[in-house]
Amino acid sequence: xxxxxxxxxxxxxxxxxQQGGMWIPxxxxxxxxxxxxxxxxxxxxADIYSVNQSSLKDAVPHFNGGCTSEVISPKGLLxxxxxxxxxxxxSHSTVENDYxxxxxxxxxxxxxxxxxxxxxxxxxxxxDVTEKVLEGTKNASSEEERQQMIDRNKQNVVEKSPKEKxxxxxxxxxxxxxxxxxxxxxxxxxIRLVGAxxxxxxxxxxxxxxxxxxxxxxxxxxxxxxxDKNNRPAEYSEENVPYTPKHYLPVSLDGVxxxxxxxxxxxxxxxxxxxxxxxxxxxxETINPARIGIREVALKEQDVFMRKDQxxxxxxxxxxxxxxxxxxxxxxxxxxxxxxxxxxxxxAQEKELMQRIKAKDLEKQYGSILSDFDTAYAEFKDYxxxxxxxxxxxxxxxxxxxxxxxxxxxxxxxESRGEQSxxxxxxxxLEDYKSSYKDYSAKVDEKVFExxxxxxxxxxxxxxxxxxxxxxxxxxxTQEIYGKSALTDYASVEKLMDGDAEEVIKRLNEDPGYAFxxxxxxxxYSDALPTYRSKRMEIDAxxxxxxTAIVExxxxxxxxxxxxxxxxxxxxxxxxxxxxxxxxYYEPVTYLEGVMEKYVEGDYEFDLPQKLIDLYEQKDxxxxxxxxxxxxxxxxxxxxxxxxxxxxxxxxxxxxxxLNFDRVWEGTMSDIYYDPVISRNIMVDARYILFIIDxxxxxxxxIEEMKLVHPKQSKDAMKKKRRSKKRK
Ligand code: ARG
Ligand code: ASP
Numbered sequence: 001x002x003x004x005x006x007x008x009x010x011x012x013x014x015x016x017x018q019q020g021g022m023w024i025p026x027x028x029x030x031x032x033x034x035x036x037x038x039x040x041x042x043x044x045x046a047d048i049y050s051v052n053q054s055s056l057k058d059a060v061p062h063f064n065g066g067c068t069s070e071v072i073s074p075k076g077l078l079x080x081x082x083x084x085x086x087x088x089x090x091s092h093s094t095v096e097n098d099y100x101x102x103x104x105x106x107x108x109x110x111x112x113x114x115x116x117x118x119x120x121x122x123x124x125x126x127x128d129v130t131e132k133v134l135e136g137t138k139n140a141s142s143e144e145e146r147q148q149m150i151d152r153n154k155q156n157v158v159e160k161s162p163k164e165k166x167x168x169x170x171x172x173x174x175x176x177x178x179x180x181x182x183x184x185x186x187x188x189x190x191i192r193l194v195g196a197x198x199x200x201x202x203x204x205x206x207x208x209x210x211x212x213x214x215x216x217x218x219x220x221x222x223x224x225x226x227x228d229k230n231n232r233p234a235e236y237s238e239e240n241v242p243y244t245p246k247h248y249l250p251v252s253l254d255g256v257x258x259x260x261x262x263x264x265x266x267x268x269x270x271x272x273x274x275x276x277x278x279x280x281x282x283x284x285e286t287i288n289p290a291r292i293g294i295r296e297v298a299l300k301e302q303d304v305f306m307r308k309d310q311x312x313x314x315x316x317x318x319x320x321x322x323x324x325x326x327x328x329x330x331x332x333x334x335x336x337x338x339x340x341x342x343x344x345x346x347x348a349q350e351k352e353l354m355q356r357i358k359a360k361d362l363e364k365q366y367g368s369i370l371s372d373f374d375t376a377y378a379e380f381k382d383y384x385x386x387x388x389x390x391x392x393x394x395x396x397x398x399x400x401x402x403x404x405x406x407x408x409x410x411x412x413x414x415e416s417r418g419e420q421s422x423x424x425x426x427x428x429x430l431e432d433y434k435s436s437y438k439d440y441s442a443k444v445d446e447k448v449f450e451x452x453x454x455x456x457x458x459x460x461x462x463x464x465x466x467x468x469x470x471x472x473x474x475x476x477x478t479q480e481i482y483g484k485s486a487l488t489d490y491a492s493v494e495k496l497m498d499g500d501a502e503e504v505i506k507r508l509n510e511d512p513g514y515a516f517x518x519x520x521x522x523x524x525y526s527d528a529l530p531t532y533r534s535k536r537m538e539i540d541a542x543x544x545x546x547x548t549a550i551v552e553x554x555x556x557x558x559x560x561x562x563x564x565x566x567x568x569x570x571x572x573x574x575x576x577x578x579x580x581x582x583x584x585y586y587e588p589v590t591y592l593e594g595v596m597e598k599y600v601e602g603d604y605e606f607d608l609p610q611k612l613i614d615l616y617e618q619k620d621x622x623x624x625x626x627x628x629x630x631x632x633x634x635x636x637x638x639x640x641x642x643x644x645x646x647x648x649x650x651x652x653x654x655x656x657x658x659l660n661f662d663r664v665w666e667g668t669m670s671d672i673y674y675d676p677v678i679s680r681n682i683m684v685d686a687r688y689i690l691f692i693i694d695x696x697x698x699x700x701x702x703i704e705e706m707k708l709v710h711p712k713q714s715k716d717a718m719k720k721k722r723r724s725k726k727r728k
Contacts, residue, residue, distance in 0.1 A: 485513025
């Protein structure tokens with residue numbers, strides 16, 4: 001009986017059931033390579049990452065520090081998300097030429113638009129330098145000295161490791177300080193905008209559909225890398241020419257089916273997969289509710305105005321989206337952590353680790369780590385809450401408070417670095433304010449202020465509250481500030497900041513808005529921040545030790561991957577649907593039919609361009625359809641996070657089949673606990689991208705640059721050939 005059950009268990013959870021993980025591309029040989037091949041991959045680890053021959057990594061640069069992108073033609077054509085290129089598309093837009101609303105397509109190289117300051121970075125080589133970085137640190141007499149030695153060693157490695165003069169060396173930290181990798185990189189600086197669909201395609205569904213499945217968004221845009229005559233990085237110049245890549249991705253026309261192998265290659269930003277249970281508990285019970293709560297009141301106030309005023313809607317659309325993005329993510333994350341019993345699972349893992357520690361007689365070294373975590377997190381809690389509430393209120397959600405806080409920092413710059421730094425910073429700030437106040441509405445911000453400050457005062461642990469905030473009627477406080485402060489429009493801010501440092505500081509301190517921010521900031525800086533920082537350091541040191549124990553004591557074949565840290569990673573999985581709740585099952589692929597089902601004429605989230613509706617009605621899909629239907633998005637079990645946006649989705653043979661841009665809401669706890677049952681990443685089907693470029697935009701010259709392939713058809717053809725050979 002037992003044997004049968006075991007057998008059934010093995011069938012349901014085959015050895016190679018995909019379990020998540022973001023892997024270092026230079027270390028795929030062995031377990032990962034085997035697992036990928038078992039999932040259907042036909043490539044070798046060296047096809048993905050190699051230093052001696054061109055490999056997939058040569059087609060995948062970091063996009064402007066935040067997103068990922070991929071080269072898809074021999075002429076340096078670069079694909080990324082619409083939401084990653086958003087700032088550039090916006091910066092070229094005017095009222096007459098609104099590329100966000102209408103899209104943009106360069107019909108030849110001359111029409112491509114330069115983006116000063118923008119970069120993409122290729123990884124040339126990754127080398128493990130752990131030994132060099134940790135050299136001598138065993139003899140350090142304190143944690144501080146150890147850290148200094150590490151920093152010095154890192155600096156040495158960066159300076160002494162060979163590189164060409166147009167390349168850069170940098171060292172990144174993995175496993176909380178247990179492993180160090182040297183990255184030799186090349187940064188290109190002349191990146192031009194080539195194409196973008198209208199937002200009604202590229203951002204279809206906007207905030208309502210964000211983090212959601214079923215999804216129907218064509219979230220892509222196109223750029224081109226330019227290089228000097230030697231194909232090396234160069235500042236923008238008319239002389240520059242399209243970059244010739246070491247490798248570019250062929251684009252598959254064959255699409256995906258459930259269970260197909262997928263590989264996502266990109267630059268995930270941050271994850272916290274090895275938090276102890278006590279930290280996860282605190283996140284779910286205290287930190288997430290605070291950040292969700294404060295954003296909820298801010299969003300609610302903005303929404304009231306956006307609904308009744310078209311101008312405010314335009315001014316606040318992008319700010320609203322930014323606040324709503326993580327607001328929604330944290331809700332999904334908390335629900336997912338609860339639903340998957342992440343805390344209990346972590347507790348069980350901790351128990352197991354403690355048993356191993358005992359068994360290996362390492363209690364002296366690691367025996368107290370969990371109780372140390374308990375103490376540290378209990379002491380950290382109020383400070384962490386204060387830190388999060390302060391940054392939400394004074395940096396992220398209320399514009400007057402953010403501007404006031406920047407001015408407070410300006411006053412500090414004067415004190416710490418003198419008049420010249422003050423003057424430079426002042427000029428930069430004014431420049432920023434000049435553009436940000438264009439989209440500022442004092443009456444919206446006033447309402448947001450009142451509600452956010454109310455929330456802040458009600459939820460901040462009492463020891464961090466200023467007397468004023470404890471007692472004051474918030475409506476009255478708000479009126480006083482917005483009635484008298486100069487921070488409510490650009491002209492008066494400009495006047496406020498006119499003159500030398502002494503004059504400016506005097507005037508600032510007489511402004512009721514500035515005075516309010518300064519009082520709250522001083523309280524935060526004196527009573528909360530120092531302890532927040534020292535506890536944070538204590539917890540980081542514990543986390544490093546905990547990570548060391550996990551790495552040392554786990555079975556040799558355990559799947560321990562380093563947290564995301566903005567470096568290039570490989571994650572893989574399969575195309576798969578999921579069941580988010582009882583009786584509901586989501587298919588893994590959406591089609592243009594679904595885009596039409598959501599269509600609401602004139603709506604700011606679900607409107608569609610007439611041309612797309614026409615193409616749909618005529619079923620004019622060119623060669624990009626799948627049995628007469630136009631695929632739009634699909635999901636899979638790839639373990640991704642913020643920063644993976646724009647990552648290529650690659651098939652078993654190394655061809656592009658899609659473009660990563662999001663995750664499903666129920667699975668967003670994957671940053672802390674990845675669950676293969678409900679964690680899914682969301683991708684645009686490559687064929688939808690080709691269809692929009694070709695049939696919608698008529699930019700067929702771009703299609704001609706690419707290499708379109710039929711990996712599945714040729715496989716079928718090969719099988720047939722083999723079969724007919726056998727018959728002969
Ligand atoms: N949720 C995705 C990510 O975290 C997409 C965000 C952009 N889209 C939006 N509707 N705000 O970046
Ligand atoms: N949308 C995210 C990004 O911009 C991706 C994610 O969080 O899944 O990187």
